[in-house]
């Protein structure tokens with residue numbers, strides 16, 4: 001089953017008077033969506049009881065939950081202490097996911113400013129293996145870690161790097177952020193065939209099952225020479241990429257990904273637009 005939902009809470013959710021993410025699952029279900037990526041991007045600050053309430057609501061409203069781990073995770077920091085802390089943040093995110101019943105967590109691997117690229121990838125791979133081992137010991141192994149493709153050139157997270165990292169353990173699923181790929185490639189996604197090529201690379205590297213169940217982020221993105229600059233909404237049509245191109249390929253390949261919309265302020269509204277584009281292509 002293909003799923004659509006927002007990353008975090010739309011402006012309109014608050015404008016309608018809602019204050020707590022506990023109300024999001026019902027709000028999303030009412031809108032016609034079935035996924036929700038809870039944001040811990042500034043830290044894992046939610047308590048067990050709130051997490052459990054979000055989880056109960058999600059179950060009741062058929063919402064697939066994922067959590068975005070803190071942005072400041074850097075598995076390739078030159079400082080060992082920062083790498084150790086980063087591993088702890090991932091374990092904290094997994095713990096919150098366990099409370100919530102979230103199936104996946106999205107993690108930024110970090111950056112390779114000040115360090116050698118090859119070293120960065122290898123140290124991140126080592127760190128990930130340690131996190132997986134610890135998660136197993138803590139009974140957190142039913143939650144999938146999804147390392148994300150990142151949009152800036154100095155971030156550890158090109159398509160090749162993320163596939164390499166995910167190849168190290170069959171339980172890892174990549175978060176393919178198509179806006180980031182587009183930005184990193186200086187506007188490289190311009191046709192359905194461009195997406196088909198990317199998905200071929202993923203299938204060849206990780207196999208059909210992980211491709212089918214991919215975790216995706218999508219939004220229009222503005223970029224500079226350094227890569228990603230700013231996320232925009234579906235109405236900001238001067239920026240790419242186009243969701244309809246991806247939707248055609250997802251349908252053609254019979255994929256069942258989770259698609260999280262990261263549009264500026266209108267992530268839920270735009271996730272719904274994307275769902276409608278997909279359903280139109282599917283003919284239902």
Ligand SMILES: [Zn+2]
Pocket residue numbers: 068106108148
């Ligand atoms: Zn992210």
